[in-house]
Amino acid sequence: MTKYVYDFSEGNKDMKDLLGGKGANLAEMTNMGLPVPHGFTISTEGCLTYLAEGGHPPGLLEEVDAHLKALESSMGKTLGDASDPLLVSVRSGAKFSMPGMMDTVLNLGLNDTSVGGLAEQSGGDLRFARDAYRRFIQMFGKIVMDVPAEAFEHALDEAKAAKGPATQDTDLDADELAALIERFLAIYRDETGEGFPSDPKEQLRLSIEAVFKSWNGKRARDYRRQNKISDDLGTAVNVVAMVFGNRGDDSGTGVAFTRDPSTGEKVPYGDYLANAQGEDVVAGIRNTLPLARLEELDPQSYTGLRDVMQTLESHYRDMCDIEFTIEKGRLWILQTRVGKRTAFGEWVMANEMLQEGLIDEDTALLRVDANRLEELFKRRVEADGAKAIAKGLNASPGAATGAVVFSADEAERWAKDDDTKVILVRRETTPDDYHGMIAAQGILTSAGGTNSHAAVVARGEGIPAVCGADAIKIDLDARAFSANGTVVREGDTVTIDGFTGNVYVGELPLADSVLEKARQGDAEAQAQPIWQAFEQLMRTADDRRRLRVRANADTPDQSSNARARGAEGIGLCRTEHMFLGSERVAAVQQMIFAESDEEEQAAFDALLPLQRGDFVGIFRAMDGLPVTVRLLDPPLHEFLPDLTTLSVEVALGQERGEDVSAKEAVLAKVRQLHETNPMLGLRGVRLGIVKPGLYAMQVRAIVEAACEVRKDGGDPKVEIMIPLVATRPELQQMRDELEPVAREIFQREGVELSHLEWGTMVELPRAAVTAGEIAESADFFSFGTNDLTQTAFGFSRDDIGKFVATYEERKLVPTNPFVSIDLPGVGRLMRIASDEGRAANPKLHLGICGEHGGDPASVLFCHELGLDYVSCSPFRIETARLAAGQAAVGEFASATA
Ligand code: ADP
Ligand code: MG
Ligand code: MG
Helix, strand or coil, X not given: CCCCEEEHHHCCCCCHHHHHHHHHHHHHHHHCCCCCCCEEEECHHHHHHHHHHCCCCCCHHHHHHHHHHHHHHHHCCEECCCCCEECEEEEEEECCCCCCCCCEEEEECCCCCHHHHHXXXXXXXXXXXXXXXXXXXXXXXXXXXXXXXXXXXXXXXXXXXXXXXXXXXXXXXXHHHXXXXXXHHHHHHHHHCCCCCCCHHHHHHHHHHHXXXXXXXXXXXXXXXXXXXXXXXXXXXXXXXXXXCCCCCCCEEEEEECCCCCCCCCCCEEEEEECCCCCHHHHCCCCCEEHXXXXXXCHHHHHHHHHHHHHHHHHHCCCEEEEEEEECCEEEEEEEEECCCCHHHHHHHHHXXXXXXXXXXXXXXXXXXXXXXXXXXXXXXXXXXXXXXXXXXXXXXXXXXXXXXXXXXXXXXXXXXXXXXXXXXXXXXXXXXXXXXXXXXXEEECCCCCCCHHHHHHHHHCCCEEECCCCEEEECCCCEEEECCEEEECCCEEEEECCCCEEEECCCCEECCHHHHHHCCCHHHHCCHHHHHHHHHHHXXXXXXXXXXXXXXXXXXXXXXXXXXXXXXXXXEEXXXXXXXXXXXXXXXXXXXXXXXXHHXXXXXXXXXXXXXXXXXXXXXXCCCEEEEECCCCCHHHHCCCHHHHHHHHHHHHHCCCCXXXXXXXXXXXXXXXXXXXXHCCCCHHHHHHCHXXXXXXXHHHHHHHXXXXXXXXXXXXXXXXXXXXXXXXXXXXXXXXXXXHHHHHXXXXXXXXXXXXXXXXXXXXXXXXXXXXXXXXXXXXXXXXXXXXXXXXXCCCCHHHCHHHHHHCCCCCCCCCCCCCHHHHHHHHHHHHHHHHHHCCCCEEEECCHHHHCHHHHHHHHHHCCCEEEECHHHHHHHHHHHHHHHHCCCCCCCC
């Protein structure tokens, strides 16, 4: 028969699956000889069977009975005994800590008679016994019987108010408590329609069932969804002999952390509340004292606690948080676990524990979360009591302040022409707003969630954003918004806090990140523990990782920035930005409109020197490191005015009798180039094929630039990448056309490069499944996982914002597949491509250049796939280096319970 119940002495910390985190750690501490009250744990299996079968599995209650007997005999008391009662707590505890989600009943075993026994047992302290009883009725009513908590709280408040202003719960005397108990029992009867159960065994059985059921409560389920915790774990139930912190001023209860969880400093940290029980500390019933004050109040217990803290930290080799209670000067430990900490704290702690010799380098590396690294480089708002006018979702971390603008065009204009810092305020954003979003310091939307277009773009670009601040009502005609009565006009300054979601009027001071300052050479910042930690752990990551990390960078500036952050080359240099900018637009339009080969050639001739200049700058910035240049990818209409806007302009002009012939000519071309489905239209290699001189011009610019840098003594390493290939012949024909162009220049210039390769992006399912063929024509593959995800799912990347939240909610996708690689689908395609590609061409080298290259979970997958490098935006380089190091060390730090 299955065993469902375990005495604390039978378990250990590795049995979290079965005993839950709380139970496993209570068992561990019991076996370490720490002062833990006796007790036992009913396993998660018991819970799951109970929930599946709608009742207790056979044998479970008998086992509970047997363990209760053992507990009674070890304590020398009987549960709920009239003269000397044993009291217990019934506590939930799942594998992962779910704070506040599952509930606990204290003082179980009390009833109208045993309350007298408890008083006697505690030297006639009636006040204490009645306080314990009223708490029990309150918790049992609320947790087990769903009596509204306010009913009890209201009665308690009334009792306090009746006594006089500023009365605290501890001020109520024994008689007042007796009256309160009567009130509570009446509330219980009114709300449940039955009397309070006086039989301790029945109290216990009902409480165990309530804890089991709370696993499926709404709050618990919501929390699990939010935190991606599985629904099939179940909770354990811990039955623990009560100790009392509410027995006067020499008693109390508190929580302690072995290090400061927010700064990571090695100082004791926590709260203490004298003459209190359990939840009082967190419930904020009275003001708690900082833990250090316990040293004055009760030096002996304080020393004992410090010893336990030390013992636990050495044992768990990590920062622990602890719940303790002092009963009449005697210390009891009621819970411990590896404590939660801030992104900042985890770095400092990991490094200091490494320096202290508590953990080794690999462990220290796994202690920090690559997903949170970016936050540490962001500025923060120093709100200093300033009042927010609205609060939205913290959609993208960081702080920003600037002038309010309401359209993307305005944002771009103000930022570029007037050099003004702007905050783009919109109801929602769309792909058409992109140019304004990246020109803004921050983005604020009144609708949309953390997966809205605004949020996704902002995170992708590292721009602070607050989304879905629904108090904000935008009035576009008035060029203003209002929020909770405050009116903010275009041009007014606001400050947004992407960490908290707060929105403020005016310019609040922003605190620079210590790490950012240190990275820029600030000596004071470099002396801080966080920088020491950063340098140390990044060194370890670089030392361990097998993946190289490159950047996606399009300009010389971005390239040198990326190199400073440790990029080992460029994995994606997009050339479309080289077709933008006022001086170039004319030539690009000339190229698009050319009616003869001569006209087209003239346009290419105009563009060539401009592009060459860009490449020279990039090759210099990345001297000695590989640079993958992608030939033109987007459809040509992106370089022309928008169809609708232009149509309107022409129509209006005609109405006014103006000469619109030039605009009409453009409009005709725009119509001709218009595509129903541009993502799947004339773009990528298809452009190269239908517009023969285009790629040749680009290759000429690249190779001439490389020759120039080479002649200056540089060492450009060039990789030319042809996008959106679906078949081998596409790639081969392009190479046949382009390689002679390059050869001719090398001959003319008398230059050779140390590295010149030709390859393709693998970003279409067909390319992935025929990779074996394509690899015969390629020196390298780079996975373009944005398009690959788009084409594998048939999800438009620009429109997924409309439904991805629903998909995640319903668990149709585990996460947004544009953020983390979809392993079974897109990942499988990548595996096929890399296996078959390598088999066909052993020299083939492989990388990834989609947004996923900076996502830790995707980096882990790329590591497992054995790619040569990942490439990501410059500000994700450190994240990728860290994640690659962690992947090599073998596993991600698993969530600690
Ligand atoms: P949570 O998971 O919400 O922290 P717990 O089961 O740890 O819930 O209990 C809530 C509070 O009651 C904590 O402060 C805990 O220390 C206290 N508590 C639990 N069991 C006992 C006990 N046997 N004696 C005294 N206090 C207890
Ligand atoms: Mg607890
Ligand atoms: Mg692509």
